Amino acid sequence: MTNGTLEPAAEWSVLLGVHSQDGPLDGAHTRAVAAIVVPANYSQVELGADLALLRLASPASLGPAVWPVCLPRASHRFVHGTACWATGWGDVQEADPLPLPWVLQEVKLRLLGKATCQCLYSQPGPFNLTLQILPGMLCAGYPEGRRDTCQGDSGGPLVCEEGGRWFQAGITSFGFGCGRRNRPGVFTAVATYEAWIREQVMGSEPGPAFPTQPQKTQSDPQEPREENCTIALPECGNAPRPGAWPWEAQVMVPGSRPCHGALVSESWVLAPASCFLDPSSSDSPPRDLDAWRVLLPSRPRAERVARLVQHENASWDNASDLALLHLRTPVNLSATPRPVCLPHPEHYFLPGSRCRLARWGRGEPALGPGALLEAELLGGWWCHCLYGRQGATVPLPGDPPHALCPAYQEEEEVGSCWNDSRWSLLCQEEGTWFLAGIRDFPSGCLRPRAFFPLQTHGPWISHVTRGAYLEDQLAWDWGPDGEETETQTCPPHTEHGACGLRLEAAPVGVLWPWLAEVHVAGDRVCTGILLAPGWVLAATHCVLRPGSTTVPYIEVYLGRAGASSLPQGHQMTSAPPLLCQTTEGFWVLMGMAVQGSRELFAAIGPEEAWISQTVGEAHFLPPSGSPHWPTGGSNLCPPELARASGSPRAVHFLLLLTLLIQS
Known part of the structure; x- marks a missing residue:
C-alpha cells in the first residue's frame, strides 16, 4: 500500500521455486497476480494485521521445489520455546545487503510468549522507544539477540515442524533493528x-x-505455566575497574612500536590504520602478516593475524583512520579477554557521561596519575560549535555527531599539547563501556580536546566482522529539562574556536570562560573580559587613578573569575560587564559598567572600529545576529551577572571608557 492506496495487482508477479536469485532457475516459474487483498483494519505494521493474500492468475506448478505450506487453525497453539525457521533474501544484518549470488537465507529462532515479548519491548530502547505487542502478533528470537530476520525479509514465512509437517506460524513483519539485544x-x-x-x-x-x-x-x-522475563545484559564492555580494560589489544609488528587497539569480537581487533600504512609504498599496508602478533589480556600466547582490512578512506581521512585485524583463531570470550561495546549510528552519548581516555595507536604510557585519564562528556552544541564552522547546523540527538568533546585536566601534568593520536575515548553507560571516539582532532592547543565519533563507522565494522558487538544505547536520563531538540547554529568563529561559548554545566556566574581578574597595584581587582588570546578589555576608571596617565603594575588572571575567593586585602572595584545570550545560545558582550553604577553600562557596539583596529581578532556580530531583548522576564541577561540590565536605550548614550591590556 502507498498512502493508504492498494497498488494495482497487475504491477506484481510471483516467482516460485527459487533458491538463488542469481543462479540457475531450473524448476522456477513466474505467475502473474490477479488480485491483492489486505485486511480492512490494516494501517501500519506496528498496529498489526500485517498480512496480504495474492491471488495468482493461474495455479502454480507443484513439484519438489514448489509445494504449499500448512496453515494453523485458530485453535493451534505453538509452544513457547519451540525452535522454528525464518527464511528470506533480506539483509544479513543491519544495513548489510545479502551479497551475490543472493542465496536464500535461513535462521533458527525460538518462539517467545506474549508476556515475555512484551516485557522485553517494555524496556526503554534507543530514544526510549517501547512497543505494545497486540493480539495477532507473534515474537521469535532470543533475548541476547545476534540472530534475527532483517530488512528485506518482510513477508517471508516463519515455519515450525510438528508431526512431520511444516506449519506457517508467522509472517515476518517488523522489528527494531536486526538481532539487537532484548529486541x-x-x-x-x-x-x-x-x-x-x-x-x-x-x-x-x-x-x-x-x-x-x-x-x-x-x-x-511443554508449555510453561509462567513465563520468566529475563532481560539480557550486554555481553561486551564489562571491565573490572576503569583502566583494566579486558579488550585492550597490542598489535606487534616487527620493526615497529606496539600499536594499541581494542578487541571487538571473538575474531577481530580494531586499531588505527596509520599503525600499518607504509609511507614508502603509497600508503599500502604491508602484507607479511605471518610475523605479526596480537597480545590480549590473560592470554598465555600471542594471537596470529590472518587478514588486515583497512577502511577505504583511512589514508586521507583522519576520522576514518581504522583497520580491522582478523585473528587466525577465535578467542574464547570470558572475563578476560572481553570485547568492547560499539555504538550504533543513532547512539547519542549524553552530556555529562563519565568517560576515560585509553591508549590508542603507538602512544606512550599515560603520564601522571590514573585520575589524569578521567573525562566528562560536554554538550554536543558546545563541542560542535567549538570546532565547527560559523553558522553550521548542530546535529540533533540521534544524528551522527561531528565530534565528541570530553573535559579533562592534562596541561598541569603533561605540560604540552597532545597533538598525536595516542588516545581513544571510552564512555560508560549503566556500567557498560563503549568505544565512543578515536584519536583527537588536529587542533593545536585548543581545549577541550575533540575526538572523532566511532558510531559513524559501526556499519562498516559490522559488515567486515559479521559479529562485532554493536550495542543499543543504555542511558536515557536527559535530566528534568530534557535535551535540546530544536535546530541550532554555531556562533561566530575565529582561528581559536567559536566565541561566546560557555559550558552549560557550570553554575550561572561561575567560571565564565572569558572573565578575567585584573589585579592592579596589588590591592584593586577589576573585572576584565577576554576578547582574543592576547587582549583583555577592562574599564579605565578601575585601572587608572583619577587624573593619572601612568599605567600601574598589572597582573591578569584567566579562568578563575568567580571560582575562588580574592586574596586577603583585595576587593573587586568594578562591576561585572553586561553579557546577553542570543536566541541561538551564545553570549555577547553588550556593555562595561559605568563607574559607581551596577545599572548603567557603556555600550560596546559604537566602539567596534576602535576595538577592531586595536585587537584585530575581536569578533563582532552582524546586525542580524544581535541579542534578543525580551519584553518580560528572561534569563538571557541573568541578574546574577549584571545585577540589573538597565535600559537598552540608556546604554547607547554612555561614554565607553576602556583600556586594552596585552597579557
Whole structure:
C-alpha cells in the first residue's frame, strides 16, 4: 500500500521455486497476480494485521521445489520455546545487503510468549522507544539477540515442524533493528487470521490446507505455566575497574612500536590504520602478516593475524583512520579477554557521561596519575560549535555527531599539547563501556580536546566482522529539562574556536570562560573580559587613578573569575560587564559598567572600529545576529551577572571608557 492506496495487482508477479536469485532457475516459474487483498483494519505494521493474500492468475506448478505450506487453525497453539525457521533474501544484518549470488537465507529462532515479548519491548530502547505487542502478533528470537530476520525479509514465512509437517506460524513483519539485544523479531500470527483467510479464498480450488494440530508427544517441549522475563545484559564492555580494560589489544609488528587497539569480537581487533600504512609504498599496508602478533589480556600466547582490512578512506581521512585485524583463531570470550561495546549510528552519548581516555595507536604510557585519564562528556552544541564552522547546523540527538568533546585536566601534568593520536575515548553507560571516539582532532592547543565519533563507522565494522558487538544505547536520563531538540547554529568563529561559548554545566556566574581578574597595584581587582588570546578589555576608571596617565603594575588572571575567593586585602572595584545570550545560545558582550553604577553600562557596539583596529581578532556580530531583548522576564541577561540590565536605550548614550591590556 502507498498512502493508504492498494497498488494495482497487475504491477506484481510471483516467482516460485527459487533458491538463488542469481543462479540457475531450473524448476522456477513466474505467475502473474490477479488480485491483492489486505485486511480492512490494516494501517501500519506496528498496529498489526500485517498480512496480504495474492491471488495468482493461474495455479502454480507443484513439484519438489514448489509445494504449499500448512496453515494453523485458530485453535493451534505453538509452544513457547519451540525452535522454528525464518527464511528470506533480506539483509544479513543491519544495513548489510545479502551479497551475490543472493542465496536464500535461513535462521533458527525460538518462539517467545506474549508476556515475555512484551516485557522485553517494555524496556526503554534507543530514544526510549517501547512497543505494545497486540493480539495477532507473534515474537521469535532470543533475548541476547545476534540472530534475527532483517530488512528485506518482510513477508517471508516463519515455519515450525510438528508431526512431520511444516506449519506457517508467522509472517515476518517488523522489528527494531536486526538481532539487537532484548529486541526479538515481531511476526504476524497466522493462526489468528484463519477466519479471514478462509473468507477471502472461499470458492477457490484448491484452497489452503488447515490440518488439525498433531498430538504432542513426550519429547515435545511443554508449555510453561509462567513465563520468566529475563532481560539480557550486554555481553561486551564489562571491565573490572576503569583502566583494566579486558579488550585492550597490542598489535606487534616487527620493526615497529606496539600499536594499541581494542578487541571487538571473538575474531577481530580494531586499531588505527596509520599503525600499518607504509609511507614508502603509497600508503599500502604491508602484507607479511605471518610475523605479526596480537597480545590480549590473560592470554598465555600471542594471537596470529590472518587478514588486515583497512577502511577505504583511512589514508586521507583522519576520522576514518581504522583497520580491522582478523585473528587466525577465535578467542574464547570470558572475563578476560572481553570485547568492547560499539555504538550504533543513532547512539547519542549524553552530556555529562563519565568517560576515560585509553591508549590508542603507538602512544606512550599515560603520564601522571590514573585520575589524569578521567573525562566528562560536554554538550554536543558546545563541542560542535567549538570546532565547527560559523553558522553550521548542530546535529540533533540521534544524528551522527561531528565530534565528541570530553573535559579533562592534562596541561598541569603533561605540560604540552597532545597533538598525536595516542588516545581513544571510552564512555560508560549503566556500567557498560563503549568505544565512543578515536584519536583527537588536529587542533593545536585548543581545549577541550575533540575526538572523532566511532558510531559513524559501526556499519562498516559490522559488515567486515559479521559479529562485532554493536550495542543499543543504555542511558536515557536527559535530566528534568530534557535535551535540546530544536535546530541550532554555531556562533561566530575565529582561528581559536567559536566565541561566546560557555559550558552549560557550570553554575550561572561561575567560571565564565572569558572573565578575567585584573589585579592592579596589588590591592584593586577589576573585572576584565577576554576578547582574543592576547587582549583583555577592562574599564579605565578601575585601572587608572583619577587624573593619572601612568599605567600601574598589572597582573591578569584567566579562568578563575568567580571560582575562588580574592586574596586577603583585595576587593573587586568594578562591576561585572553586561553579557546577553542570543536566541541561538551564545553570549555577547553588550556593555562595561559605568563607574559607581551596577545599572548603567557603556555600550560596546559604537566602539567596534576602535576595538577592531586595536585587537584585530575581536569578533563582532552582524546586525542580524544581535541579542534578543525580551519584553518580560528572561534569563538571557541573568541578574546574577549584571545585577540589573538597565535600559537598552540608556546604554547607547554612555561614554565607553576602556583600556586594552596585552597579557
